Amino acid sequence: MRDVWVVLKAMFLYAPIRYGTVAFLRIVGYGGLGVLTGLLIKRFFDEASASRLTASSVIGLAALLLIVPLVQAFSYYLDLSLSYGWTEIIRAIFRRNLFRFALEHPGASPLPVSHGKLMNIIRTDAAVPESLMWDLPYFLAYTLFSLCGLAVLGAIDAVTTASLFVPMLLAVIASQMLKRRIGYHYERQQKTSDRFLGLLSDILRHHETIRINSASPAFLNRLAAAAEERATAGKRNTLFQALLGSVYEYIVGAGIVLLLLLISGNMRTGGVTVGSFTLFIFFLGYVSNAIRMMSTVTAGFKKAESALSRIAELFGEESVRKLTRHDSLYLDAAPPLTPAPTRSGRLERMELRRLGYRYPGTDRGIDDIGFSLPRASITVITGPVGAGKTTLLRTVLGLLEGRTGDVVWHGSALPDPGYAPVPPLAGYVPQIPSLYSGTLRDNLLLGYPDDSLEEALHVSMLEDEMTLFPDGLDTRVGPNGATLSGGQRQRLAIARMIVRKAELWVLDDISSALDADTEIRLWQRIDKVRRREGITCLVVSNKPYVTAYADQMLTLEDGKIVSSKSRSADRPASRA
Numbered sequence: 382m383r384d385v386w387v388v389l390k391a392m393f394l395y396a397p398i399r400y401g402t403v404a405f406l407r408i409v410g411y412g413g414l415g416v417l418t419g420l421l422i423k424r425f426f427d428e429a430s431a432s433r434l435t436a437s438s439v440i441g442l443a444a445l446l447l448i449v450p451l452v453q454a455f456s457y458y459l460d461l462s463l464s465y466g467w468t469e470i471i472r473a474i475f476r477r478n479l480f481r482f483a484l485e486h487p488g489a490s491p492l493p494v495s496h497g498k499l500m501n502i503i504r505t506d507a508a509v510p511e512s513l514m515w516d517l518p519y520f521l522a523y524t525l526f527s528l529c530g531l532a533v534l535g536a537i538d539a540v541t542t543a544s545l546f547v548p549m550l551l552a553v554i555a556s557q558m559l560k561r562r563i564g565y566h567y568e569r570q571q572k573t574s575d576r577f578l579g580l581l582s583d584i585l586r587h588h589e590t591i592r593i594n595s596a597s598p599a600f601l602n603r604l605a606a607a608a609e610e611r612a613t614a615g616k617r618n619t620l621f622q623a624l625l626g627s628v629y630e631y632i633v634g635a636g637i638v639l640l641l642l643l644i645s646g647n648m649r650t651g652g653v654t655v656g657s658f659t660l661f662i663f664f665l666g667y668v669s670n671a672i673r674m675m676s677t678v679t680a681g682f683k684k685a686e687s688a689l690s691r692i693a694e695l696f697g698e699e700s701v702r703k704l705t706r707h708d709s710l711y712l713d714a715a716p717p718l719t720p721a722p723t724r725s726g727r728l729e730r731m732e733l734r735r736l737g738y739r740y741p742g743t744d745r746g747i748d749d750i751g752f753s754l755p756r757a758s759i760t761v762i763t764g765p766v767g768a769g770k771t772t773l774l775r776t777v778l779g780l781l782e783g784r785t786g787d788v789v790w791h792g793s794a795l796p797d798p799g800y801a802p803v804p805p806l807a808g809y810v811p812q813i814p815s816l817y818s819g820t821l822r823d824n825l826l827l828g829y830p831d832d833s834l835e836e837a838l839h840v841s842m843l844e845d846e847m848t849l850f851p852d853g854l855d856t857r858v859g860p861n862g863a864t865l866s867g868g869q870r871q872r873l874a875i876a877r878m879i880v881r882k883a884e885l886w887v888l889d890d891i892s893s894a895l896d897a898d899t900e901i902r903l904w905q906r907i908d909k910v911r912r913r914e915g916i917t918c919l920v921v922s923n924k925p926y927v928t929a930y931a932d933q934m935l936t937l938e939d940g941k942i943v944s945s946k947s948r949s950a951d952r953p954a955s956r957a
């Protein structure tokens with residue numbers, strides 16, 4: 382609950398005048414003018430029943446009945462124009478920050494949730510606190526004027542007025558009792574949506590594998606089951622909300638009956654005038670609305686609490702506080718490109734000291750790895766399948782959070798968790814490169830300047846194939862580079878690394894998608910550039926034509942170095 386208030390307060394402080402004006406309009410428009418009307422109606426009926434009706438009170442009431450709706454319509458119009466677009470802006474801020482958290486997540490291991498859950502959080506949970514923010518002024522307006530009304534009525538008939546507290550009290554008790562169930566049904570609906578959307582996104586991403594393995598019926602059945610589960614949870618949530626609504630309606634109805642019974646008794650004895658009766662009925666509307674809004678706001682708080690705890694669970698407690706952090710949303714123009722970082726001093730030596738990493742909940746990973754990479758050297762890691770070669774590279778790059786030991790870059794230990802030496806420190810070609818559905822150029826540069834594009838295309842041997850692409854570098858490559866061959870994707874990732882002019886190149890077994898002849902030529906070109914530029918290389922490969930370039934060669938087995946050789950006189954590489 383505390384988190385919900387923190388977010389609400391931050392939203393208010395972001396635009397206090399806007400929120401303040403809307404709250405004022407709702408309180409005055411829906412509340413204040415109504416109270417005034419009620420008091421005039423009372424006077425009108427009191428005068429009418431006592432046959433003291435004057436022309437001025439008839440005209441006054443008629444004028445008021447004409448003016449009040451007009452003023453209310455105007456305040457409604459102002460309210461809408463202040464709140465409508467703003468709603469989307471606040472949601473966009475929340476969503477943009479959630480994307481930021483995802484991109485700034487320490488380490489580069491995938492977030493521990495499906496894409497479905499992530500999308501559901503960004504789409505649905507992000508909107509919940511903001512909806513509550515707009516409901517609060519209504520609740521405040523109705524509650525405030527119910528209390529004002531009760532004070533006025535209390536002066537007329539204290540006992541009957543006290544009866545109006547009964548439904549209010551019952552509503553408070555009901556909302557306290559049902560609060561946990563509201564949260565439960567909301568969370569259940571969200572969880573089943575996470576599962577459904579996660580499965581849907583898996584199916585769309587891996588449709589080829591599913592088709593080629595004739596697994597469509599199995600996946601469709603799973604999807605149907607997930608959809609059924611989601612629909613049931615959705616229906617239960619809606620039903621529960623409706624049930625909750627009818628409980629409040631019942632409370633309101635029971636309150637009206639009680640009030641009428643008491644009032645009619647008092648009218649017979651002359652204790653209550655026709656005007657006072659009208660006023661009671663009039664304020665009853667406020668009390669009913671306050672009770673209805675109590676149901677909406679109670680549900681809103683509970684949903685916001687669940688939504689924020691889902692966000693905190695994924696991105697950490699601090700994320701809730703950062704959710705409202707705001708800077709330009711760039712709604713009218715694209716943000717300016719951040720200039721590419723430049724090298725700050727050459728890397729003379731990198732050292733790995735007692736480096737270790739364990740995949741959470743397993744005994745797999747790497748252990749006690751130590752070696753050093755002098756400037757412009759090339760280190761090749763070999764070893765059998767599953768030996769931990771990729772894990773070693775990813776640990777060095779800070780992509781796996783929670784390593785032990787040190788990565789010492791140019792004399793300073795890089796911090797963990799999740800510090801990744803990114804360009805211009807290090808460039809990385811993973812075993813399976815990630816591409817997105819832009820053009821070849823976009824995929825290659827990813828926002829970098831194109832001053833070394835030509836060389837990158839040459840080294841990666843993509844220039845030889847440019848004629849195959851109808852629009853050259855402006856050819857679109859489809860989702861995850863679907864229109865490219867595995868080898869083209871791999872070489873595009875190499876070109877991407879070269880453009881980044883890094884101090885350290887890290888290449889993870891690029892052989893998997895290349896034929897031997899292409900790879901031999903590719904390494905000749907890579908070697909030429911790295912020698913010229915003095916770039917240090919850390920490479921995973923079992924191919925002899927790659928190990929031939931090695932200044933030091935390390936063999937990994939079961940996550941440990943089992944042999945190390947250095948080029949000079951075949952002596953073991955230094956254990957740092």
Ligand SMILES: Nc1ncnc2c1ncn2[C@@H]1O[C@H](COP(=O)(O)OP(=O)(O)OP(=O)(O)O)[C@@H](O)[C@H]1O
Nearest residue numbers: 740743745746764765766767768769770771772773
């Ligand atoms: N995300 C993960 N969670 C748990 N275990 C993992 C994870 N990724 C890899 N492993 C395990 O860690 C060990 C080392 O994997 P790694 O990918 O580093 O091996 P590798 O030597 O690069 O293999 P290959 O030559 O097949 O690429 C393997 O036993 C693998 O099953």
